[in-house]
Each structure stands twice: as structure tokens, then as C-alpha cells.
Amino acid sequence: MTAPIPSPESLIQTPVITRFAPAPTGYLHLGHVLNAIYVWETARASGRGGRVLLRIEDHDRTRSRPIFEVALLEDLAWLGFRADGELTRQSERSALYERALEGLRARGLTYACECSRAGIRAVAYPGTCRDKDLPEAAGFGVRVRLDSTIERFEDLRLGQQEQRPSEQCGDVLVRDRAGNWTYQFAAVVDDWLQNVNLVIRGEDLLDSTGRQIQLARLIGRAQPPAFLHHELLMKTATQKLSKSNGDTGVRDLRAKGWSPEAVIEHARALAAQSPHHPSLNHLSSDRK
Numbered sequence: 001m002t003a004p005i006p007s008p009e010s011l012i013q014t015p016v017i018t019r020f021a022p023a024p025t026g027y028l029h030l031g032h033v034l035n036a037i038y039v040w041e042t043a044r045a046s047g048r049g050g051r052v053l054l055r056i057e058d059h060d061r062t063r064s065r066p067i068f069e070v071a072l073l074e075d076l077a078w079l080g081f082r083a084d085g086e087l088t089r090q091s092e093r094s095a096l097y098e099r100a101l102e103g104l105r106a107r108g109l110t111y112a113c114e115c116s117r118a119g120i121r122a123v124a125y126p127g128t129c130r131d132k133d134l135p136e137a138a139g140f141g142v143r144v145r146l147d148s149t150i151e152r153f154e155d156l157r158l159g160q161q162e163q164r165p166s167e168q169c170g171d172v173l174v175r176d177r178a179g180n181w182t183y184q185f186a187a188v189v190d191d192w193l194q195n196v197n198l199v200i201r202g203e204d205l206l207d208s209t210g211r212q213i214q215l216a217r218l219i220g221r222a223q224p225p226a227f228l229h230h231e232l233l234m235k236t237a238t239q240k241l242s243k244s245n246g247d248t249g250v251r252d253l254r255a256k257g258w259s260p261e262a263v264i265e266h267a268r269a270l271a272a273q274s275p276h277h278p279s280l281n282h283l284s285s286d287r288k
Ligand SMILES: [Zn+2]
Pocket: 112, 113, 114, 115, 127, 128, 129, 130
């Protein structure tokens, strides 16, 4: 059984420049392995010049641990996935995010926000601080004003999608009250600066695609990347496989004597059993 690999289509640029971007907040598990299969095989299938960048998404300083980064890189090498070019760490790119934020600020697109996550009851941020004119100071977050544009894009696996980020999530947080850059912002800036033209990730992130496309445009990216959202590994038809299930860690399988090939085949076999996304082509909302 093999996971379906998309053929390069006109809507993606070739050769593909994509990235594998784990957060060092835990060990490598089978969900990462499936993502790596998609990422490397799609880049390699796009011809000579296809590239996979390796990015450590350690933007959240409170949850990231060097020990996990070391383990992630070791497990990835053991599986045989080799990245192209230098590894980058989001924790070392703060000046680049600051510069992107400055561009938004200069156009009046940002504002400080004093709301705590717990204080926001609605699914979408309701714009509480939009007109408060709060100072951008320690203890305040920073948000970007979104307009009400409907973002339409074609997912390489799931087809035509449309999302309205202003209703789904409201103005996007780019830096939180603790001073951490958010995943949404750091990833969009990195994808732009690194010329990533195809983002490959799990279906659980489908709903955040519209806001990332809008953010990319706002920071000045002329052509946002294409997206491919792959299936998630399921333990049962309704239960997502997660690291908390205990039997999915690459380290654990290594310790039990599995070979890299067997781990990769296992991830492919589980993917082949995964049900399709239950609600495609919808204007949906989530909490991210
Ligand atoms: Zn607020």
C-alpha cells in the first residue's frame, strides 16, 4: 500500500520547494513520518531542483526543548530523510519577523491586544482591541487587521476550497502577550523568505490556510504558496492517532527493533486506511 503522491500540476510551480517543519515539543511520531513521506516524495518527483528545507519551528520558547530537536533530527536521519541546504530555527529569525511586522505596522494594519486567550470566548477573535489604541509594549500581543475577503484556493489533494478568515478566526495574532511569535505568522514569513512554493501538511490545518494566504499577501508576497493537505493517521475510524497513544513514537519502534523501511511502510499502510476528511469545501471555523 502506498500513499497517493500527487502528480505535479499546473497550479504548482516546479521544481517544488517545500519544507519539513517539526516543532521541538515532543518526539518524532508516525504522523511526522507520513508528512515526511509526502514532503520528500513530492519534492523529488518534481524533478531535479526539487528541494526540501528543514525548519525547526521553535517559535514558542516556553514549550520548545533542545533535547527534542536533537531527537527529531536523529530520528529523521535514521529514517533516511535528508534535507537540502542549511537547517533554520525560528528562534534565530526574530529580526526577520520583526521586519515583516514593521511593514504591516507602517501601513496601519497592526494593533496591540490585551486580551488573554481564556478571555476570548468566541471562536473568532471579535476585534475587542481594534480601536483601543493600546501601546505595543511588554505584556501586550500584536494582531493584524484582516479584511472580509473570501480566500479561494485549490488544495492539491482536496480540490477547490473557500474560506473567510475574518469570520473564522478574526484578526490574526502575530505575537502573543509573552512575546512569542505565533505559528501563523512565523511560518508565513519563513515560507515567503525561503521561497517555499508548496506547503504540505495534515488535514487538521486545512482551516488555517485562508488566513495564511491572506497574511502572505499582506506582508507583500505576490504569489502565495500552493497547499497540499494530506490525511491524518487514525487509530480507529473516529480516533486520531496521536503521540499519547504510546505506540506511535519512532523512538519506541526503533527500540523494539523495527527497521526504517518497516516504520515508513507502517505509516503508509495506516494512511491508506484513513477515512477521508468529513467536511470538505466548507466555510468553516476553528480556534487556531
Ligand atoms: Zn484584544
